[in-house]
Amino acid sequence: MKRLPRHMLQVLVGAVMLTVLLSGCGNQAGGKTGQTKPVEKLTFDFPVAVAGPLAQDMTQLVNEFNQAHPDIQVTPVFSGDYGTTMTKVQTGFKSGNAPDVAVLLSTDMNTLLDNHLILPINGFAASKKDQQWLNSFYPAFMANSNLNGTTYGIPFQRSTLLLYYNKNEFQKAGLNPNNPPKTWSELVTDGKALTKAGQWGLEIPTSGLTYWEFQPFAIENGQNVVGDAANKVYFDQPKVVQALQFFADLSLKDKIEPPGLIGWATAPDDFASGKAAMIYHSSGSLTQILKTAKFPVGVAMLPGNVRPGTPTGGGNLYIINTRNKAREQAAFKFVKWMSSPDVTAKWAIETGYIGTSPAVYETAQMKKYLQATPQGDVARQQLQYAAKELATHDGQEIQQILSTACQKVLTQNVLPQAALTAAQQQADALLSKFKD
Known part of the structure; x- marks a missing residue:
């Protein structure tokens, strides 16, 4: 085997050292700020009139989520009424263009399952904290969100x-x-x-x-x-x-x-x-x-x-079966954030929908709202008498x-x-x- 000329050997050694040096710098940067992660881009179908004020409120909530989660970017798509949104989700699923998350009627759960459109939430809730969140919602709402002990929908805008x-x-x-x-x-x-x-x-x-x-x-x-x-x-x-x-x-x-x-x-x-x-x-x-x-x-x-x-009535958050594991995990993070007490309180105050868990009514903003608007607490009090909607x-x-x-x-x-x-x-x- 021939030996390389001295000047070529020097160039090769220098290149190797430079590569190692740059690699080390990259690792240091990764240790300080984290490796650059791919951004998961999600679509969120939501039933509301596009020109309505609730569309603006929802857009603001989604923007807040995006700012807090730079590795996930959610685009809200306003799809008309519940029926129109359901049809859009079903059509998109068949064509391979389904949204990642959708708000659909709680009573649609069985139809969504029969058509393999949604995923069980329990499969994502691995930690003890996730399980506590999953068990935090009012039982009256879970009657249209559970099936045989498995949760498929998370109460969101319920009534x-x-x-x-x-x-x-x-x-x-x-x-x-x-x-x-x-x-x-x-x-x-x-x-x-x-x-x-x-x-x-x-x-x-x-x-x-x-x-x-x-x-x-x-x-x-x-x-x-x-x-x-x-x-x-x-x-x-x-x-x-x-x-x-x-x-x-x-x-x-x-x-x-x-x-x-x-x-x-x-x-x-x-x-x-x-x-x-x-x-x-x-x-x-x-x-x-x-x-x-x-x-x-x-x-x-x-x-x-x-x-x-x-x-009860109203809509649940569903994670759609997109067959993309990374996006489905990102969708779970979005669903958890959207159903958190502070976010739910904000949405309930804007709309009149019921806060979906007792923790919502412990937030400062909800307490302030109910002091000024006691009518807003009647539906929550009525939940003790509520029964399952026809599903x-x-x-x-x-x-x-x-x-x-x-x-x-x-x-x-x-x-x-x-x-x-x-x-x-x-x-x-x-x-x-x-x-x-």
Whole structure:
């Protein structure tokens, strides 16, 4: 083997030394500031009107996360209502372009699982601290977030129905503005006292998610329309039939509600304009109702019958099955941050949604808010009486079956027993393909 000329050997040795020196500098820099990590870029699908103020609030929250996590950059995508967002996620999953995180209805969990769209949160919560976080949420919200001991959705913008009432109109009608109706019979009595020319005593939205507005009455009568199983419903049970009769009688017999169907957005508008003295609406509407009403607004738990009750509602944070482990881990960090007490408190104050864990109500900002706005605490107090929202396999189809049955009773002179018997048969046929 030939020896290299002396001058070439010197050049080679110098190059090796320079390489070692530069490598050492790099290691020192890495020891001080950390190796440069690849930035995980995530997409977050969120249901809200793009032009709405909540889109701006959400963008601000996401920006705060990005600033605090330079190795993760989340882009929020505002996708319209829940239905539109669900369709977008399903379509994106099939085409390989799914978001990494999405807020979808808590009741979509079974459908998302049936289509392999979401991942179990337990698989990411490895540490003791993660487990404590996972167990920190209100049990009422976890009823639509767990399945067989596994958590698939993290409560985020969750709600219940509430009774909103006009305190001025209560006073004019000779009713105590600090004593809203607590029972079905009191609801009818007060509603009649408040019904007059140009004003209905009560409005309950019925044109959209009618099943949700009806479900409290079933719960309050002692029989929820759904249990723990995702392949069974209880539409035709006697207590549910009785509840639907009372629900329909509010307009058809007692005449404290307008005839026909009432739009979801119509009720709060009629309340603010004085066309309705009481309304049932989501706790998530609280902030907007307080802004638009020009009178003292009372907020109360829903009147009960054999018991108080309401279904929960609203959306969960889901980690989408993107099959990219690094992005899925980053998505878990984002979900944890978004559901932390301080962030959740900020979102609840902006919207009226319920803080999803007791820790939210220990934050300084939430305590300050409730001192100024005590109405904001009613939904949380009602959680002790809350029950599972209607959620099954093929959930949206099952919900529509019950909504249609309710609407037939309200508008087509169909008897509750007949409508619910037919609804039970339709639901049983649809759910029969899903075994225990």
